Amino acid sequence: MPVLSDRVGTFTDSVIRRMTRINNQYHSINLSQGFPDFDPPKELLDTLAQTAYKGPHQYAVTFGAQNFREALAKKTSPALHHEVDPNTEVCVTCGGTEAMMAAMMTICNPGDKVMIFSPFYENYGADAILSGAEPIYIPLVPPTYEFDLSLIEKGFAEGAKALILCNPSNPCGKVFRRDELEAIAKLALKYDAFVVTDEVYEHIVYAPNEHICMASLPGMFEHTITCNSLSKTYSITGWRLGYLIGPAEVIEGARKVHDFLTVGAAAPLQEAAVAGLEMPQSYYENLCALYTEKRDHFLAGLDRIGLKHNVPQGTYFVMIDISDFLALPQFAGWTDLQFCEWMIREVGVAAVPGSSFFREPVNHLIRMHFARGTDVLDEAVRRMEKLTALLK
Structure with missing residues (x-):
């Protein structure tokens, strides 16, 4: 062999x-x-049952059905402090896992460096390797999972292309404070780098902690690729519906990568999931x-x-x-x-x-x-x- x-x-x-x-x-x-x-919520199940008979059952647009992208843009815009354009700033993926992989392959050339907080969701290291990047690990130190900002600056100064930020963090449950996010954002802007975020647990945050989107900070929408998924928010981990939101130029590249990775997410599930995205506060x-x-x-x-x-x-x-x-x-x-x-x-x-x-x-x-x-x-x-x- x-x-x-x-x-x-x-x-x-x-x-x-x-x-x-x-x-x-x-x-x-x-x-x-x-x-x-x-x-999952009854609204999703009822819509899924209807979709089983009404369709669609053929390919959606590869980067996401129009109504699904519009619903995503409407839901996410307030948290991002940015009016998300569903036509140029959203790419629907097969779960948050593919969203992260597509983001990494879009921004990384072989040999680029990418910083990853440790502990980390196990896919991130593999994503870096598969995209040809060299991972640099930044410790989150137990039991409080604080980090040394100077290590992040050192990584950016040595040419790191991006930092992967899971917030809230799997596995340790850390929610990054505003001052921590602002300090990271300042460095990303200083070194003209990306922050790739995984925000799949954005709605599972315990008081008095607050989830803040990195892309919502001043100047950061252009430097942030937000990866997310419907899996945990709507208890539909098997539906594999994720998405990327970011600057139009980045999303244009990510759509190309996504197209050749998986073609597209399941059309009937996108149709049914619109009901979830339209749920009240x-x-x-x-x-x-x-x-x-x-x-x-x-x-x-x-x-x-x-x-x-x-x-x-x-x-x-x-x-x-x-x-x-x-x-x-x-x-x-x-x-x-x-x-x-x-x-x-x-x-x-x-x-x-x-x-x-x-x-x-x-x-x-x-x-x-x-x-x-x-x-x-x-x-x-x-x-x-x-x-x-x-x-x-």
Whole structure:
């Protein structure tokens, strides 16, 4: 067999999706891969049912159906402080994953440098490699996940083309403050660089934290490529509807990349999803209230059984510290991946090893999500009492 490309040997398969596959073998409670276990809004389901008979069932315009792009522009313009042009500043993609890949391939030449905060959603490193870029990792330091701004300036000064910013941040739940975003924006403008944002959790932010779009800051729309998705906001992760918003010149390039990556997102799903984009403000307020309740309930359960964790400011993920367990003789020399695999088999709860998110040698954290029903979360906590019993 001919030798495969070098790039495929430089990253692994998705550890997140791998943990789901192992979870399914043992029928444990899946708190690893972050998808909700409840239905989308009724308005979307009703529209989807109608679309099944009425169509469209053939290709939409490759970069997004007209009515879907118009609905996206109307929804996003207020948060971006910019009147988004649906005809020149929007590209619809097959999920936020493709949006990020299309953005990277649009702006990066082989050998360009791209900064990525660590911990990071695992796709970002692979996206950089696949686009030929060299990733530079900027630590977000646990437990508060602060960063050193001088490292970002150093990266830009050394020619970094862009910084990838996930806000709110998966996996750690950090919501970037206005002063942090303004400091990053100042450097991006100074060095004439891009900020590529992933804002898929924009509506899952816990008070008193506030989500601020990087593109809304003065001068930053022209320097920001906003990647987003409908997956988490409307509980439709399987619909794979994402989008890019940015300056017309960037979007023109991204549309070319997108066309040859996937041709286009599913036409009937775009038609049905317009109903979601037209939901009133109360929908987003209720969504935030729902996840606030889930977060508080799950964290209270973790506290009750004595598991150490951070308090996420956004997203539906929590990082749990397993240092005390790895110090036990029966786990001596174990990695966090081995511990997570053991948890699935012996405890019946699936998590993601934190090392898959960190560039640094972090082996003592695991990620869980709480986008599940209260009864499921309660059962997961009950099962994890087996863990804390080991420390007694």
